[in-house]
Amino acid sequence: MKDIFTNLYNKVIGFFQAEKGDSSKVIASNRLKLVLMHDRTNLDTFTMQKMREQLIKVISKYIEIDQEALDLNLEGEGDAIALMLNIPVIRARTMEEIEAIEKAEEEEMAQKALEANEESKDDETENSSDDCENLDDDTENEENNENDESNDCEEQNESDKENTKADKKLKSKQPQN
Amino acid sequence: MTGRVIVITSGKGGVGKTTTSANIGTALAKSGAKVVLIDTDIGLRNLDLLLGLENRIVYTLVDVVEERCKLKQALVKDKKNPNLCLLAAAQTRDKTAVSAEQLKEICEELQEDYDFILVDCPAGIEHGFQTAISGASEAIVVTTPEMSAVRDADRIIGLLEAKEEIKSYKLLVNRVRPNLIKANDMMSVDEVVDILSCNLIGVIPEDTGIITSTNRGEPIVNDENSLAGKAYKNVALRILGEEVPFLDIDEPHGVIDKIKHFFSKIKAKA
Incomplete structure (x- = not known):
């Protein structure tokens, strides 16, 4: 009812x-x-x-x-x-968390600054990269021989790889946006 | 004598610019004012059809601009009302045939002999629109209570505001359907006015009589019994400076409607 x-x-x-x-x-x-x-x-x-x-x-x-x-x-x-x-x-968030995030942020900033620096270095060393490659061939036979120039070259290659990785990440992110 | 130059515009096509121009022009002429209607929709002229003057056109706006005739020769007198003239658009050309400066000159010349120069603007915001508003100091923005028409009207209002020569612009809400508004399926006039924050000069109800009047080539203001005709007449009176209350087409009429109205008000408060 x-x-x-x-x-x-x-x-x-x-x-x-x-x-x-x-x-x-x-x-x-x-x-x-x-x-x-x-x-x-x-x-x-x-x-x-x-x-x-x-x-x-x-x-x-x-x-x-x-x-x-x-x-x-x-x-x-x-x-x-x-x-x-x-x-x-x-x-x-707690104070500790905020501090941790700030720290991470600072590190990220520092990393970015470093990358930017290396990029500008890349531009500078581009002209000399041919010499570097030649040196690489020379040093292949004597691996123990570590001179400054070949070190530079390796570092540069590594940072190049990192850069391409970062690029890929960016690209994979874009479609989600 | 300096006549008033009023441009009738909308942005969106098909909202009733030409019908509005024909009816306001006819209503103003009926009240005794000397009126010229200029159709600036070059290539797509229709104002002549709505006035039933399509067979009388010899020279057009483009002929005047290109000096094939004098301005006075191109003005076509209305069948019924000698106070009303039409300056038709050319059908075989495009909007670029007339420049803003040229239309401005024509309007200035007509201002000396006529009380009102109504410029029927083409749809869009390109060259044709810029030309049509060039000679005007007032504007009537025509819209309907539909999203696309309101959005385009907002854009037009923005462009009119940016134009120094336009001293005032007012909104005309056309094709209002009270039944749909009551059923909550159409935005009300108040809502449209609120969204555009623009002064209202007229509310025209949807009227099947518009179709038959176009068929006959006779503006609906000539029909004394038509609600849309009455609404257009009121717009003309407002242009002439009279204070005329807006037709009550939103208000509930029946007992049940009034009760519904009462309940909805309570709900709005709560």
Whole structure:
């Protein structure tokens, strides 16, 4: 008996409530507002994605967040436009964790600086690389003989390999974006 | 006498620029003003059809620009209303046949003898649009309550804002279907106005009479019984400076609609 009444009540209420949450009008209006916001600010999806990634990186340093559920959108009323960032927080990081991340970051920076240095070195040594190869052939017979020049050459080859690895990583990452 | 030059534009095609131009022009002429309609949709002219003047056109806008005739010779008088003239577009040429400077000169010349110069703009934002707005100081942006039309209208408004010569622009929401709005399947006029944040000059309901009036070559404002005709007449009155309330096509009419309206208001508050 109770079920019948609640059913009837719901039907009556449903009939009189004209505003449906997912009516096509509401969908159209929301989609339009979003697209106009992007049109007006000239921010394309690629730039937004890039910004999103960098924001995630900075924020994750201090708090653990749900990266999938992070919501970054432009919203506006009238002429004013706001950047709305909605981040579901899992937990705050401890001081130790933050320090560890900072340390890792510093190391990464140092590594990058080193790589950049070596790259510029590569450019410099490009002209002399022919000589280096010749030297390599010469030293093959006397492996124990370690002079500075052949060392340089090996290092250079290694860093080249690293560079190509990094390139491959980048390439494999791109489609995911 | 310096007439007002008003461009009727939209960005998107098919929203009713030409119908709006024909009807506002006719309504203004009926009220006693001297009006020239200029069709700048070169290559795709249609304003002559809507006015029923297609058989009377001898010279076009391009003939005037290329000095094959005088401006006055190219103006075609309306069948019914001697206050209304049409300067037709050429059908065999393209938009590049007339430059912005040339149209501006023509508008300036017409301003001396006429109260209103209405420029019917082609769709798009390219050369044709830039030419059409060149002589105007006012604009009417036509849109419909559909996403694509509203988005294009927003783009047009941005371009009009960037143009110093355009002193004011107003929005005309065309092809409004009250039944769809009531069923929550179409954006309401208020929502469109809110999204575009632009002043409203008219709301025109969808009317099958538009099709038959186009068939006959007679603007719908001549039909006293048509709701769309009435709405266009009100737009003309607003252009003339009168304050006319907007036709109530969004408001609920029946008892059940009113109750629904009441409930939805409660829900909105909660």
